[in-house]
Amino acid sequence: MKEIRTALRPDTLGLFGRHSAAKQSKRVCRPACVARSKAKDAGRDSVVLPTHRELVKPPRTTGLQHGQGTLTGGVKNATLRYDLPPPPLAVRNLVEQAQFAHLCTVMSNMHHRRAGYPFGTLVDFAVDEAGYPIFCLSPLAIHTRNIMEDPRCSLVVQMPGWTGLANARVTIFGDVYQLPQRLQETAREIFLQKQASEKKNRWVSGNYMFFRMERLSDIYFVGGFGTVQWVDVGEYVAATPDQIVRSQPHQALQVLNEKHSEGLRQALSRPKSIVDDAAFISIDRQGADVRVRRSNDYAVERMTFSTHVNTLEEALLAVEQLLQNHLQSAQL
Numbered sequence: 001m002k003e004i005r006t007a008l009r010p011d012t013l014g015l016f017g018r019h020s021a022a023k024q025s026k027r028v029c030r031p032a033c034v035a036r037s038k039a040k041d042a043g044r045d046s047v048v049l050p051t052h053r054e055l056v057k058p059p060r061t062t063g064l065q066h067g068q069g070t071l072t073g074g075v076k077n078a079t080l081r082y083d084l085p086p087p088p089l090a091v092r093n094l095v096e097q098a099q100f101a102h103l104c105t106v107m108s109n110m111h112h113r114r115a116g117y118p119f120g121t122l123v124d125f126a127v128d129e130a131g132y133p134i135f136c137l138s139p140l141a142i143h144t145r146n147i148m149e150d151p152r153c154s155l156v157v158q159m160p161g162w163t164g165l166a167n168a169r170v171t172i173f174g175d176v177y178q179l180p181q182r183l184q185e186t187a188r189e190i191f192l193q194k195q196a197s198e199k200k201n202r203w204v205s206g207n208y209m210f211f212r213m214e215r216l217s218d219i220y221f222v223g224g225f226g227t228v229q230w231v232d233v234g235e236y237v238a239a240t241p242d243q244i245v246r247s248q249p250h251q252a253l254q255v256l257n258e259k260h261s262e263g264l265r266q267a268l269s270r271p272k273s274i275v276d277d278a279a280f281i282s283i284d285r286q287g288a289d290v291r292v293r294r295s296n297d298y299a300v301e302r303m304t305f306s307t308h309v310n311t312l313e314e315a316l317l318a319v320e321q322l323l324q325n326h327l328q329s330a331q332l
Contacts, residue, residue: 083286083287083302083304084223084227084286084302085242085284085286086239087221087223087227087229087231088231088232088235088236088238088239089239089240089241089242090168090221090223090227090284091131091170091219091221091231091236091239092131092236092239092240092241093241093242093245093282093284094157094159094168094169094170094282095127095131095133095157095170095172096127096241096245096246096249097159097160097245097249097250097282097283098157098158098159098160099124099125099160099194099195099250100122100123100124100125101122101123101124101125101133101155101156101157101158102120102121102122102123102155102156103120103121103122103123103125103135103143103153103154103155103176104118104119104120104153104154104155104156105118105119105121105142105143105146105147105150105152105153105176106118106119106146106149106150106152106153107119107142107146108145108146108148108149108150109149110145110149111142119142119143119146120156121141121142121143123135123137123143124136124195125155125191126190126191126193126194126195128190128212130237131236131237131239132212132213132214132216133155133172133174133212133213134187134190134191134210134211134212134213135176135210135211135212135213136188136191136195136208136209136210136211137208137209137210137211138207138208138209139207139209144209144211147176147177147178147211148178151175151176151177151214152175153173153174153175153176153213154171154172154173154174155171155172155174155213156169156170156171157169157170157171157172159281159282159289159300160250160253160281160282161279161281161282161291164298164299164300167224167300168221168222168223168224168227168282168289169221169222170219170220170221170222170231171219171220172213172216172218172219173216173217173218173219173220174213174214174215174216174217175213175214175215175217176211176212176213176214177211177212177214178209178210178211179209179210179211179212183210184209184210187210187212188210191210216233216236216237217233218230218233219231219232219233219236224300242284242285242310243285243310243311244283244284244285244309244310244311244312244314244315245283245284245285247311247312249282249283251312252283252312252315253280253281253282253283255312255316256280256283256288256315256316256319257279257280259316259319260280260316260319260320260323261277261278261279261280263323264278264279264280264290264303264319264323265277265278267322267323267326267327268290268292268301273294274294275292275293275294276293276294276295277291277292277293278290278291278292278293279291281300283315285305285308285309285310286304286305286308287302287303287304287305288302288303288305288315288319289301289302289303290302290303303319303322305318305319305322306318306321306322
């Protein structure tokens with residue numbers, strides 16, 4: 001399928017003139033805000049949509065490093081010590097890889113005694129070029145009815161293969177609106193690019209509508225021990241997800257586990273600490289997060305690549321090199 005990752009224009013999405021830009025706080029970031037200055041410098045009045053090439057930033061991900069203790073030096077030290085992406089990029093990588101999230105809405109007045117309470121539900125989602133979440137919702141669902149009355153929402157996204165509080169997760173705050181009819185098909189293609197399956201193709205074509213989190217107001221990121229902070233919305237929008245994350249990451253993780261799960265298990269085992277199971281659960285260009293099971297205990301450990309990887313082939317070579325180096329050092 002042709003890749004459609006365009007950041008949908010803010011003037012055509014959701015707000016429909018109900019809120020003027022002047023009333024928005026400085027923390028609110030619209031999809032093309034990072035590109036407006038470029039249009040101004042170029043002497044154009046039109047909004048230039050952000051692209052990956054324009055928004056490339058130096059990266060760094062989430063998780064724990066094998067054999068090291070809990071971090072206590074704050075976000076900066078955690079990022080450097082564990083060779084992690086900076087938080088804005090880590091969040092972009094996380095929302096690209098995660099297929100499901102918890103959408104929290106405000107219960108509408110139609111629910112009487114429940115009105116005003118937060119209502120959480122599990123949804124699948126995708127993101128556009130600028131990282132704005134897109135949802136495919138039924139008009140009959142409670143959360144959809146809530147959104148139609150009050151657009152304020154939060155979206156909780158967690159690392160695939162969740163095992164506990166040491167795993168990465170992020171809470172994104174914003175307003176969710178239904179997309180106008182002329183943008184429904186574009187949103188559908190973006191959604192199916194990530195969520196495509198024979199079953200989903202059928203229900204997405206049914207009585208479902210596409211919505212998007214329109215106005216991001218805040219982002220709270222927990223990347224593991226030592227990485228906890230509020231992420232600037234503008235930095236999040238400007239960050240470019242790693243290429244390995246954008247190129248079917250679930251397939252890459254499946255291949256890595258099929259080829260190297262046993263070698264990884266052996267490499268992480270110690271004489272008095274045998275690993276029963278090890279699996280790659282997330283990846284970025286600097287390394288991978290590994291879910292490790294010892295008996296009934298789970299942990300997430302960090303595997304750092306010696307070089308940056310952009311493709312599955314490069315990731316396979318990087319993992320093979322790490323395992324080979326471990327085998328050679330163990331034989332000394």
